[in-house]
Amino acid sequence: ESGVDEGEGAPAELVIGSSDPVPNLVPGRQSNAFGLTMSVFSPLTFLDADGELSYVAAESVESDDQIHWTITLRDGWTFHDGTPVTAQDYVDSWNTVAYAPNAFENSGQLAVIAGYSDLNPAEGEPATDELSGLTVVDDLTFNVTLNQADSQFPVELSQAQTAFYPMPPSAFDDLDAYGKQPIGNGPFAVTTGWTEGEPIVAERYQDYAGDEPAVDKLTWVPYSDRLTAYTDALAGNVDLVRLPANRMMQVADDFEDDHVYSFSGPAISYLSIPYWDPRFDDVRVRQAISMAIDRDAINEALFGNLNAPATAWTPSIMPGNPDGICGEYCEYDPEAAAELLAEAGGFEGQLTIHFPGGAGHDDLFNAVANYLRQNLGVDAVARPSVGWAEFSEDRNNEVLDGPFFARWGALYPSQQSTLRAMFTSAPGCTNCGGAIIPDVEQALNDADASGSEDGEAYAEAQRHLAEQFPIVPLFEESYNFVTSDKVAELTASAVGEPLLTDVILAED
Amino acid sequence: MTEPATVALDGALDRATTRGLWATLRTRVQFWVSVVLLALLAIVAAIPGPLAGIFGEGDPRACDLAESNRPPVPGHLFGTDVQGCDVLANVLSGTRTSLFIGLATTAICLVVAVALGTLAGYAGGWVDALIARTADVVLGFPFLLGAIIVLNTAPNRSPLLLAAVLAFFSWPTFARLIRSSVKEVREREFVQAAHVLGLSRARVVLTHVLPNSLAPTLAIAATMVGGVIGAEATLTFLGVGLVPPSISWGVQLSTAQSYFQSAPHTVVFPSIFLTVTVISLIMLGDALRDALDPRGRT
Amino acid sequence: MNAPLLALDDLTVAFRSRRGDESRAVHGVSFEVLDKEIVAVVGESGSGKSVTAMSVLGLLPGNAEVTGSVRLDGEELLNADEKTLQGIRGRRIAMIFQDPFGALDPVFTIGFQIREVLRKHSPGLSARDRRRRAIELLAAVELREPEKRARSYPHQLSGGQAQRVVIAMALACDPEILIADEPTTALDVTVQREILDLLMRVREREGTAVLLITHDMGVVADVADRVVVMRDGRVEETQTVERLFAHPSADYTRRLLRSVPRLDVADRASLAVDEPALVLDELTVEYRQRFQSVTAVAGASLTVARGEVVALVGESGSGKTTIGKAITGLAPVRSGTIVVDGVDAVKARGRQATDLKKKIGVVFQNPMGALDPRWTMAESIGEPLRVHRGLRGKALTARTDELLDAVRLSRSWSTRYAHELSGGQRQRVAIARALALDPVLLIADEPTSALDVSVQSTVLDLFRRLQCELRFACLFISHDLAVVDSLADRIVVMSDSRVVEEGARRQILLDPREDYTRRLLEAAPVPDPQLQRKRRREREKV
Amino acid sequence: MTRYVSRRLLELVIVFFGVTFVIYCAVFLLPGDPIAALGGDRPLPESVQQQLRSRYGLDLPIWQQYLDYLGGLARGDFGTTFTGQSVGEQMASRWPTTIKLALTAWTLTVLISIALGLAAGLRRGSALDRGVLLGTIVAESVPIFVMGIMAQYLIGITLGWAPIAGVSDGWPRAYLLPALIIAIYGLAGVSRLMRGSVIDTMRSDFVRTLRAKGMSQGNVVGLHVMRNAAAPVVNVLAIQLGSLLGGTVVVEAIFNINGVGQLLYKAIQDQEGTLVVGVATTLVFIFLVTNVLVDILSTVLDPRIRHD
Ligand SMILES: Nc1ncnc2c1ncn2[C@@H]1O[C@H](COP(=O)(O)OP(=O)(O)OP(=O)(O)O)[C@@H](O)[C@H]1O
Ligand SMILES: Nc1ncnc2c1ncn2[C@@H]1O[C@H](COP(=O)(O)OP(=O)(O)OP(=O)(O)O)[C@@H](O)[C@H]1O
């Protein structure tokens, strides 16, 4: 029996340390308050840790041609202000998110819907503020037309693509106020909204139509530094925090084993190759680089073995991921690497690895540079940029003169998400750093149209990658958390975020 | 009455008066200790590799990640850092850059501060206002912002440039100190006496005002060296500091910070070198100050 | 005779340098001070008078090694602990230091510094009482407007004023013994007489004994009961004052007495040429302070011809130093003109000003303050030569040595710093520096006040000789009328920031017109104990 | 006095325009595009970026942006950040925290360093003197990060004496530990300075007079030496106070204190021009004002000093 059941007793409360700035909680804008948004809102569909799709707010999401979709909502759902959730609310919300003048940060998630480009013209004001691909059928049903066939659409509607969440009519009156205290359709209602430096509190929404959450109250305490949150968890002042990267080596000493959770996430890191630099034109150069890096040693020395060396171009959590497709090229073999490079004619000049400074990547890329220097005999150095802004600008302008940091954390676990972002010209990702590879794009389009559920179809795309080796996969990232004694069990969904609704608290 | 009534004494007193800076310094233990320490550091700065080689690994960039953060053992007397590089070799190799940045920054800063502080304190009026307000602005101007802009636009980020940037943001403290001492000293009678001798202002300032105003500044200048070496690490952390293959204590310290609980030796050894450097500089400064101040000499 | 109040026995003081060399300043000095007695210590400059005085209260710097014994009422003070000494200092034995400027904390008002002693030694007094007492004390030492003065800072005082503040401070707690190191050198004779009278009164009333260090044989004759003559760190002789003047036993004492200048107003030729070197016309100087301003000189006019020595005498605080400062551009001239060698000194700028300064030599009233503490004597003296004459190396050394010889300082001392010299030695350095450039005009502010009479006479001789040779004009500020008499061609008398009288030396000294001048002359002590006693008795009758 | 004040006010105005403009341009010069970087590694659609650029006037020439900013200021509006938050509100919420922390730390620096400097200066060359030197330098050579986290572990977790994070426990409990850590890094300089001043002053002749007056050591040191030694120390302490008010990035981060330091640091990284200008201008003001006070204070402390 969990302590949650007694209505009379002290409410079961979970205190979460959050170390990301929360400028705005509108689901179409938030970019680092996933835990909160996923507790306050309920998604149309949900992917569990095994990649199994289920329906939450939606009764069904169906299509015959993967282009025209019909979404049917469950009856009896209400927003926290009591108004019923209707198809119109979804359409209004999505239109608001997609409408360029609103400048919502997550609007890119809606780019698949027909008419998105009309709301986001290259120049000037849009002529319309409604997505042509959306039509309301009745209170609980609406139709969605996509730009092109996309079998992954139901998956795209899952929990982490928060742009697809509905907002109540009252939200549109004052989106700024709504951004501080959002009203959602989820199991928890925000009772204390956002104020600079103060905790945000959400309490169980009594009229929630979905599954009962296991706790009564969630409190997010803001920390300016992850490390502090971690230390406070150590002192037992906060129940759940994300493990900071530079404590990965330390955590085993600080916390008992069952207080450390490592969830595989849909994220992967790469060493991207500047396709604009002719020194890297020979595929053997790129393969040599990959083989010269000892991923296992790095994982052990820098990540406390919490990540996993990548063996493909998408993480293994993705359904149908072709694990090991990278083969020998993702395995450490310094001699072979040196040979391969020699065959390719060696490497001229300095090899500078670029990465965004101030974000804690220094050790990783210094290690990579050391390997390249020692195993390939090239003059390799790792060089941080001033910050993210500089890095992204230099990357987009193609002025980086060496391999560079790249990473993609997908919002829904589908190979399609990562591959599309990294290797195609699809809208929504203009600067993901990988080269645009027509073969991959073609393969993706085919898979999208195929309607395959298991993701096998997308593995085909990765065969082209293995052949052309445009970019070096490094690590599948896991999302790591530590908890206080108060938490007995923590589970996560397919997106790596812990499920706050399902946390099991220890009995006193 | 013209017969001399007294005869000037040539007593034991006078032997003690054959003195000079050197004669005074020579007798100070403090002076010799600091000189020896600094000489050692200078040797280290000149030939770090061979020196480190004596104790084990000589190449600071020969790293084995499998040996990451190992505690000191024979062969790696100071242990290894997170990349599995020899800490000893790194600390020794970092000496040159760190010393250079620490000293060059302090030197540049002092030159600027002495010039402007004296000018402000001595000239007064609008010159003072201009310099003092400029100092206020520099003090209030976010260091980070300035450093990023300058270091990022500069074509090559040499240690000298770094030192110049650091100095640019530290001179106001010293300038204010000097300004206030100068304001006090310029009112003293011997300064007036010097004016009355018809000496040019510049000469009065250089030979009488300044030497009598520098003490407070010199007292904290040496402690500044340590701060500068740390500040250099901050810049590196932000991506505008020195870039590899430059090696510095600051960079080592900032890298080691993440692991100081599991691998304390990676913090301890660079810190020791830093401490020794600063302390020897302070001791040298003290000895010089005492020797330069006649009242401390007797 | 009763038991000695203070007894020094075989006192020896040596200064140890860091290298371990020792230099002895005092060798086996013994003498005693009885109840109510005024003992004068006279002697050569640098003979260890100040050092002896300081050793009584254990005030020598840390590198001084003191042996022998100093007993107060039978209690040994030499190795007494700090606590005991604190109880004695200021209350039972008070001390007046030779350099009044250095003796005052520059950042506190003088009123505060006096009240502080009261607070320490008479804790019973209320704050108001202390304030009243402080003002009383300032009034007792003849400071005008004592309420206002109490709020002044040391740097706002004239030399004589500072000295009187120091005296007031020492008298604050009615000590049993007062050690006074040249307490009246900076005072004009009228004030000096008041102060000496005050000392006598205090002695009568409180029974205070006084150990008086002085160069002025007139003062000795006036107040001392017994005299200790020191030379070269040793006591040459100890005598009652009458015997000393009548039958000096030591050879040195005889020489000393012979050197004492006398006010004989002899006839003397003047070197003056009828061509003005300095003309002051209606000069007014005003010091601005935070809330008020002080007019230090009000409409003073005077002329000094080439080759002429004009003595500026007058009341302490009457603006004599200020006139000197105004000529050299160090005091704020409110109105009036100053013409030096045909050039307007107030308006002169740049080159002209520099040239002007080269022509003016200045000896400051406070020689300690006027010397850069970081420079050796040789460096200080050589500076103008180096800068203006471009002398270097051997030539420089030769000229510096010449100057050192001229002021009778040992050449081998040229590497000493100001703080290592006695008061008289510093003053001679200052004189040497002022003469270095063969000035057209010399402004000498009490140049011989800290010199013992023998050195003083040599310096005066030198001065006359140099003046003969170089024919510089000289504005000679002094309190010592005998010195003035032996040197000046004309005399200007100042009182209360105005020139009250001006005239040829003999006319002023023999036939003063102004009342103030007359009082001044009357007050000048003569080095003859009998005569002084008589004068004192007469005065007391009035 | 009125002349002095009005001159200082005029200077203030000139400096204000100078500083805001320079900082405005400086932010403009920072590498990279703040809008493009808003989304992190999840890039924003081009259309959204364009919208944001025109909303925040980034497509205007720099002087126009600056004038608009000044216009806002005249209306008491400090502008908004690229995420739509009011700069004024942010500063209002953060300044009190920073002021409390800075003043606490500064007071600690003052008390400890003056005590250490005095002790070292009076017992010059003694074991105590050497100990103070070694102690302060060693403490300063340890990176502040290490010191902070160690203190957090030791005092916060092991001993449980102070909260680890945040200021919700209020002043002084929550502020003491971080303030102490900050203070440690100011000790070496100020105590050295104090020591030197004390040594110099103790050599003055007037100290001898004071002793001759029978003043106790406590009185000589506590009043006279302190005040004579004060001028340079006050100058440095004032500057320290100023930079503490500028916030201490690392300590604020370690102890989760939402102060100005973190705000400015993030603002610079994110190139939030209005925020940077707002905070930096306030800072420059603080320096201007403290320095006026210091100038006045130093004439009070040492009447010989003139400020014309
Ligand atoms: N701190 C010191 N270190 C070394 N020598 C010193 C020190 N103080 C004084 N002396 C020397 O001791 C001797 C005696 O000095 P003292 O001040 O007692 O002379 P004095 O008799 O008072 O002379 P004056 O009449 O000129 O004041 C002098 O030769 C002086 O140079
Ligand atoms: N810097 C100053 N600020 C204010 N008042 C001053 C200053 N210097 C001198 N005074 C005042 O000016 C007056 C004249 O001082 P000055 O030094 O010229 O006197 P003096 O005639 O040389 O006296 P003494 O014979 O005592 O040296 C005095 O009342 C003195 O208090």
Ligand SMILES: [Mg+2]
């Ligand atoms: Mg003397």
Ligand SMILES: [Mg+2]
């Ligand atoms: Mg005078």
